[in-house]
Amino acid sequence: MIKDVARLAGVSHQTVSRVLNDHPSVRDETRERVLVAVKQLNYRPNALARGLAGRRSRVIGVVSFDTILHGPAATLLGIERAARRAGYGISIVALERLDRSGVIEAVNRLAEQSVAGVVIIAPLLTAAAAAGSLPTGVPAVVVESDLAGDLPTISVDQVAGARLAVEHLLELGHETVWHLSGPKDWLEARDRIDGWRATLEAAGRRVPPVLAGDWSPKSGYEAGRQLAERGEVTAVFCANDQQALGMLRAFSERGVRVPEDVSVVGFDDIPEAAYLSPPLTTVRQDFDEVGRRCLAALLELLGVDRPPGVARHPRVPPSLVVRASSGPPRAA
Amino acid sequence: MIKDVARLAGVSHQTVSRVLNDHPSVRDETRERVLVAVKQLNYRPNALARGLAGRRSRVIGVVSFDTILHGPAATLLGIERAARRAGYGISIVALERLDRSGVIEAVNRLAEQSVAGVVIIAPLLTAAAAAGSLPTGVPAVVVESDLAGDLPTISVDQVAGARLAVEHLLELGHETVWHLSGPKDWLEARDRIDGWRATLEAAGRRVPPVLAGDWSPKSGYEAGRQLAERGEVTAVFCANDQQALGMLRAFSERGVRVPEDVSVVGFDDIPEAAYLSPPLTTVRQDFDEVGRRCLAALLELLGVDRPPGVARHPRVPPSLVVRASSGPPRAA
């Protein structure tokens, strides 16, 4: 194929290759002629052959988990966008279970395809650990994990996010804030617990026991029913919006008014959050930015220049979105 | 690399290749020896080289759109799962806009990578049309579209889904059913409108004007406010769950009780649906099955045997999930 172009342009195939790869020493007039031929034949170089010969493909592998959840899906999209802009394609492997061998196997599958590098979305502790000890020499970046050994890591600053939520509630006048956590083997869940606890302690408040959820609306619903029984609770910080949604449902069933009786704050800012009853105060994560920084980190690892304008810091700051589900306590 | 294996096993590289590809004429004893060498060297064939030489890669391209929405995300996951099981990898290209040139460009990007075939998730009319007139000779299957020219098409039977929803409401005793549609340039939206209208007409009921939404909770909220003004409405079929969610919010704000005053039915059965206030009656789509059938259709196109146990029919039947948001009208 490249030979057809070469023939049409009256040059050698190597010169065509040079033009395609922006090699400096090609005369302008020659380059022009080649480009005309390329356009005329509607030529597109074969990525496989390129990868084989050049030993670097323009494809990045992504190991993802549960892309039906909002966070992972949004992160994946962010990565894809950033990659496309940088001229890379994306190959994905979704994991069914997020354990050690699964992650390693997935990376191997991608390595087989000679991807230039991989991004591992590994929100579980076990996965992060696996990522930290990859056998292969594939350049890798890890998302939402900070115990991935030497690998560069990008994540939203969950601790700061939790602090935003808790401080907001304390400023409204609540005595303390309860927490419905995510599953404890998720790093994000653990960080949000830490942030919540640290903020309460820093303010000298009582730290109630952690309620354990599993991200699902169902677990929020069940926790909500329990909280509705106790009278004392005035503010709850849920580890994600779906749990908050389930909790709102439980409160509404029990006649607990939000925010008059109890304030609820979520995490994620899913598209639905603004339209719940009542609209949900929550912490927004910028997944697009996460994707961008992942790619930047990976490109750096590959020895390519980082795209301009992308901050380097591995911790993306979240922001608080105040809506009607949080307000001052009745007593205050 | 394959030569290392060959040397270790004491055979030619070609024999190794035969073993790897299940060629029949290899003596069992030889095959065994090769497999041992493969394991010992932890050899994995290079997918690029394979694709280049064999002119067929084990990668399937997926052109997707807005994978943050539940439907596309779930479909993508279903395809990935089915592909992995069949020994294929997945490359994705997400579209920013779903227009003609975007789809064509995306398919070209995938073709460059010599994918074995592509699955196009093209819920918009324009995209479907583009898919129908692809320039390249890449085997393709289209999801959620029936005007993709000669290309095989897999989709959930939206008309049947709408019928389930409307018949359910009519059986409860409602005189007629209003409809909040999705954006009209989405095929799914159009089909749901058609199914809704046809069911009403078949039952000899009055067909109210269509309310136009855009899938977002916001548009559901706004439509809900309008409907709350009119007294006559007793049942609404929303084209998706997010719109239904927004509508529930509007009703709750206006003091319209669900289902006592108005019944609401959604479409999709997102994970949140069961925990809205009230829990949402909705139509469930089996996206996993869609993914499976997509892959089956594509493999068939590629001349590979269809995996056993996968139904061939291009229209996946949806099912009704009845919850508390629908009930008999007050008058009945």
Add this chain to the structure above:
DNA sequence: GCCCCGATTGTTATCGGTCACATTCATGGG
């Protein structure tokens, strides 16, 4: 005017496999 050097361009090997065809060897029919 001659030679050396850098800018251009061409030639050939190579990436890691598969494909097409050649070769070897054991078996069975005439």
Add this chain to the structure above:
DNA sequence: CCCATGAATGTGACCGATAACAATCGGGGC
């Protein structure tokens, strides 16, 4: 006992690009 036949295996070309090195050409320094 010889040859056709088919199973099992080996040999070299080839997929479509890039890499390494060779060749060619024009210009400046002596």
